[in-house]
Amino acid sequence: MPIENIIFYAFLGLTGLSALFILLSKNILYSAFALIATFIGMAGIFVLLGAEFVAITQILVYVGGILILMVFGIMLTNRLSQAKVETEVYNKFFGILISVGLFYILAKAIEMADFANMGWMKNAPSSPSSVRDLGMKIMTDYVLVFEVIGILLLLALIGAVRIAGNTREEGADAA
Amino acid sequence: MYAFLFFLNFVLIYTIFAVYAERKISAFIQDRYGPMETGPYGLLQTVADLLKLLQKEDIIPLAADKRIFKVAPLIIFTSVFAGFAVLPLTSDFGGSQIETGIFYLLAIVSLDVIGILMAGWGSNSKYALLGAMRSVAQIISYEIPLGLSVVCVIMVSQSLNLQEIVYQQGIFINSIDPNAQNFLFGIKALGIETTHIGGFLTWNIFRIPFFFFAYLIFFIASLAEANRAPFDIPIAESELVAGFHVEYSGFRWAMIMLSEYGMMLLISFLGAILFWGGWNTPLPNIGAVALADWTSGEPGTIAGHLWGAFWLVSKALLTVGLQIWIRWTYPRLRLDQLMNLSWKYLTPGAIILVLVSALWRLLMI
Numbered sequence: 001m002p003i004e005n006i007i008f009y010a011f012l013g014l015t016g017l018s019a020l021f022i023l024l025s026k027n028i029l030y031s032a033f034a035l036i037a038t039f040i041g042m043a044g045i046f047v048l049l050g051a052e053f054v055a056i057t058q059i060l061v062y063v064g065g066i067l068i069l070m071v072f073g074i075m076l077t078n079r080l081s082q083a084k085v086e087t088e089v090y091n092k093f094f095g096i097l098i099s100v101g102l103f104y105i106l107a108k109a110i111e112m113a114d115f116a117n118m119g120w121m122k123n124a125p126s127s128p129s130s131v132r133d134l135g136m137k138i139m140t141d142y143v144l145v146f147e148v149i150g151i152l153l154l155l156a157l158i159g160a161v162r163i164a165g166n167t168r169e170e171g172a173d174a175a
Numbered sequence: 176m177y178a179f180l181f182f183l184n185f186v187l188i189y190t191i192f193a194v195y196a197e198r199k200i201s202a203f204i205q206d207r208y209g210p211m212e213t214g215p216y217g218l219l220q221t222v223a224d225l226l227k228l229l230q231k232e233d234i235i236p237l238a239a240d241k242r243i244f245k246v247a248p249l250i251i252f253t254s255v256f257a258g259f260a261v262l263p264l265t266s267d268f269g270g271s272q273i274e275t276g277i278f279y280l281l282a283i284v285s286l287d288v289i290g291i292l293m294a295g296w297g298s299n300s301k302y303a304l305l306g307a308m309r310s311v312a313q314i315i316s317y318e319i320p321l322g323l324s325v326v327c328v329i330m331v332s333q334s335l336n337l338q339e340i341v342y343q344q345g346i347f348i349n350s351i352d353p354n355a356q357n358f359l360f361g362i363k364a365l366g367i368e369t370t371h372i373g374g375f376l377t378w379n380i381f382r383i384p385f386f387f388f389a390y391l392i393f394f395i396a397s398l399a400e401a402n403r404a405p406f407d408i409p410i411a412e413s414e415l416v417a418g419f420h421v422e423y424s425g426f427r428w429a430m431i432m433l434s435e436y437g438m439m440l441l442i443s444f445l446g447a448i449l450f451w452g453g454w455n456t457p458l459p460n461i462g463a464v465a466l467a468d469w470t471s472g473e474p475g476t477i478a479g480h481l482w483g484a485f486w487l488v489s490k491a492l493l494t495v496g497l498q499i500w501i502r503w504t505y506p507r508l509r510l511d512q513l514m515n516l517s518w519k520y521l522t523p524g525a526i527i528l529v530l531v532s533a534l535w536r537l538l539m540i
Contacts, residue, residue, distance in 0.1 A: 056278050068311065
């Protein structure tokens, strides 16, 4: 077996096992750490599929940013309130029903879609992804979308500052 | 693969001597002798310390979260060491030359925050938890000016590949792009071509003079990223004993120290590569006195490897020396001063520099 395949299956195993762990673990903090492992495993799969840029963005945004804030939040609430934050299982019957149904629909759809023979897949360049091309496309063909996302993020930032700043009471000496 | 073996051994040996240098330099600054007894000039002091650390009992606090506590030092070291994977050491040797090199490096290094959080939380100690909280808040804040100052370089070099960024800063620029030219201060209108003069004239910091300020921001932010004084409130001895690694002992503690020094080295390498010409020689060709050609070999030859490694490693180690010097010179910042510096001065300054580098790039073409 070529070494790429071994690495691919290793990342696949990491992703699958850590996702299972999220489901089965009661400790919410362990689940958060397992989610980090899931995302890293997915980043590895992205790299092996030739989507290097997506993989690194995944690590930077999801693992480096969002998940760390999540873990931070869990830790602050957990240790300060002295109460254990645990997940419990509710609605077992409907939960399993919905997830199995969703899985069936997705699996069926992916099987029927036959991605490999779609027009845009066949026309796609076979060369490895180029950051330069991506940048050019973003700044020309998709510049409107890019700018709109930028404004959306700015709005979210201003909103966050407004919500957080409203409840804060600073003394005169706090600089 | 060879780069992996090289960097692993290099980081280990470097750490031993960096700790020794730290002790000697701090002793010199504080008018003491420092280590004297073990070996000539105390040179073997750190080796002896290391042997002691390896033999020590691995103590895990009874109420600690054992799984998280045990794995945290490994995660910190792995994420710092993963950053070395893309560093070009010489013109033809180094880590992976992926197209997204610097982007990868910044992303993977930011993962050490996870390890720090795990260490702080898993220890089940107030000191450790407070230290971890401070550390994470600081690292996340300072990633922004750090990233923006790196963006300045990327805007000028038009590449995320670290090896390509280095090639652009020296006399071998034409081996990656036959039509590329370098001009004095990067201004084409001046008409002074420095493509074949090389030396420090084509380094980014000289090619684009205002990069000095970008490097200043980069350097300050990198001190904070490595939790070094004057940004060491996460491990402030007088308040928190030792911050997030207060409960660690023996080999696990050694791993944490190793990753701290590894981070210093990584960030020094990165600064040298982005701003100070990487493995390029500082000496320019002056007419018939071809100093640049004499002090750098053709890419791929043995001379090229040796000269390249020599220049890059000396630049990085000088920067580490500077970090040590600063640590023992300046007092630490208070938490609010720290946040002020990052958000009110460094970040706006870095944003302005990004704008200026976009304009400067227009002068270069």
